Amino acid sequence: MAAALELRRRGHAVSLLDPGPVPHPLATSTDISKIVRMDYGNDELYTALGEEAIAGWHEWNSRWGQEVYHETGFLILTREPMRPGDFEYESFALLKRRGHDPQRVDRAILAERFPAWAADQYADGYLSTGGGWAESGKVVALMAKDARAAGVALSEEVAVTGLLEEGSRVVGVVTAGGDEQRADCVVVAAGAWTPTLLPHLGDVMWAVGQPVLYFQPPNPDDYRLPHFPLWAADISRTGWYGFSATEDGTIKIANHGPGQRVHPDASREVAPQEEARFRRFLRDSIPELADAPLTGSRLCLYCDTWDGNFWIDRDPEREGLVVATGGSGHGFKFAPVLGGIIADVVERKPNPHAARFAWRSRGEPTSEAARYTG
Numbered sequence: 019m020a021a022a023l024e025l026r027r028r029g030h031a032v033s034l035l036d037p038g039p040v041p042h043p044l045a046t047s048t049d050i051s052k053i054v055r056m057d058y059g060n061d062e063l064y065t066a067l068g069e070e071a072i073a074g075w076h077e078w079n080s081r082w083g084q085e086v087y088h089e090t091g092f093l094i095l096t097r098e099p100m101r102p103g104d105f106e107y108e109s110f111a112l113l114k115r116r117g118h119d120p121q122r123v124d125r126a127i128l129a130e131r132f133p134a135w136a137a138d139q140y141a142d143g144y145l146s147t148g149g150g151w152a153e154s155g156k157v158v159a160l161m162a163k164d165a166r167a168a169g170v171a172l173s174e175e176v177a178v179t180g181l182l183e184e185g186s187r188v189v190g191v192v193t194a195g196g197d198e199q200r201a202d203c204v205v206v207a208a209g210a211w212t213p214t215l216l217p218h219l220g221d222v223m224w225a226v227g228q229p230v231l232y233f234q235p236p237n238p239d240d241y242r243l244p245h246f247p248l249w250a251a252d253i254s255r256t257g258w259y260g261f262s263a264t265e266d267g268t269i270k271i272a273n274h275g276p277g278q279r280v281h282p283d284a285s286r287e288v289a290p291q292e293e294a295r296f297r298r299f300l301r302d303s304i305p306e307l308a309d310a311p312l313t314g315s316r317l318c319l320y321c322d323t324w325d326g327n328f329w330i331d332r333d334p335e336r337e338g339l340v341v342a343t344g345g346s347g348h349g350f351k352f353a354p355v356l357g358g359i360i361a362d363v364v365e366r367k368p369n370p371h372a373a374r375f376a377w378r379s380r381g382e383p384t385s386e387a388a389r390y391t392g
């Protein structure tokens with residue numbers, strides 16, 4: 019959607035095809051919230067991109083005249099004291115070097131300022147003051163409205179089933195209804211469905227199911243700002259993260275772990291044992307929340323690349339095809355900047371960020387892919 023909007027703004031005629039209503043209920047972007055952060059260990063590129071994206075989120079809030087990005091800060095806790103080399107320590111240090119003001123949170127500060135947390139379990143951490151969360155499903159709906167108003171031809175309930183090829187050149191797509199749509203350039207940005215649609219990418223990216231659980235405690239005010247911001251609990255070693263209570267009192271909790279490889283059209287049921295796993299974590303870390311009623315769950319799909327970096331490039335063997343996917347569990351926050359990167363790739367313009375997301379063979383995973391595995 020971001021690419022369609024940006025390409026249209028640059029004067030191209032753009033058709034956007036999607037099998038769902040947009041936002042598609044099963045699309046990864048469609049959820050109540052996604053974290054927006056610039057905390058990326060010692061990774062300068064994602065940190066800089068996070069800074070740019072946050073500026074973009076403020077512009078979008080102004081443009082839409084409503085707050086869909088909430089700059090609440092991000093509480094990042096560690097069980098052991100942070101040490102050089104840790105994701106958390108390196109994030110803290112890099113933010114400081116770049117002029118931000120993350121605030122260290124030791125056990126005493128945690129107990130005093132953030133009392134829902136079991137302070138005996140968390141020795142260290144910091145409050146990242148830039149960043150927060152975006153109402154992701156709502157954002158996609160607003161972008162779709164903007165896209166239509168800008169003249170993007172948005173067709174819903176139209177699934178692309180394959181590429182229209184003439185020799186090694188891609189000249190359009192074929193839809194489930196058997197129609198052929200021709201284009202100078204085809205951008206496939208089908209998230210977790212991409213490797214199914216383009217099987218030649220199956221060795222470098224795949225769909226991974228990640229359970230998300232929603233709780234509704236009887237006392238939601240205890241889980242709101244200022245004493246309960248967006249959080250990550252020893253995330254580089256455990257994967258746990260979650261949000262403050264929303265206006266209707268819902269608390270979303272998830273785990274940025276390895277997940278399970280799935281077919282994107284397989285059942286989206288969350289395995290029954292997940293609730294017990296989530297509650298074990300809560301009992302240990304946010305004890306009062308451990309018995310809160312569960313009000314919903316969702317199996318959300320990552321499109322994981324082998325190295326955790328996005329995949330935005332022209333297919334070197336299929337002229338006319340651009341692939342823009344590989345969110346790897348951390349793509350949504352960059353929505354305000356990804357359209358520009360994808361449009362530059364389409365127009366063959368240099369972009370300072372594009373090299374990281376270029377077409378590549380499978381190799382050793384990098385830090386973004388190095389998730390908690392245990």
Ligand SMILES: Cc1cc2nc3c(=O)[nH]c(=O)nc-3n(C[C@H](O)[C@H](O)[C@H](O)COP(=O)(O)OP(=O)(O)OC[C@H]3O[C@@H](n4cnc5c(N)ncnc54)[C@H](O)[C@@H]3O)c2cc1C
Nearest residue numbers: 042046047052053178208209211318345347348349350351
């Ligand atoms: C549990 C979970 C938590 C996450 N948390 C965060 C977070 O906190 N912060 C963050 O930044 N990121 C997060 N992410 C990652 C982020 O949500 C994704 O990187 C991002 O939303 C991917 O967007 P997308 O447009 O690539 O894919 P999607 O949003 O899935 O969109 C793909 C679109 O392609 C369409 N499509 C599918 N098949 C076809 C077809 N055959 N023809 C045409 N169209 C098709 C779909 O209908 C859909 O609309 C999370 C992901 C998950 C699963």
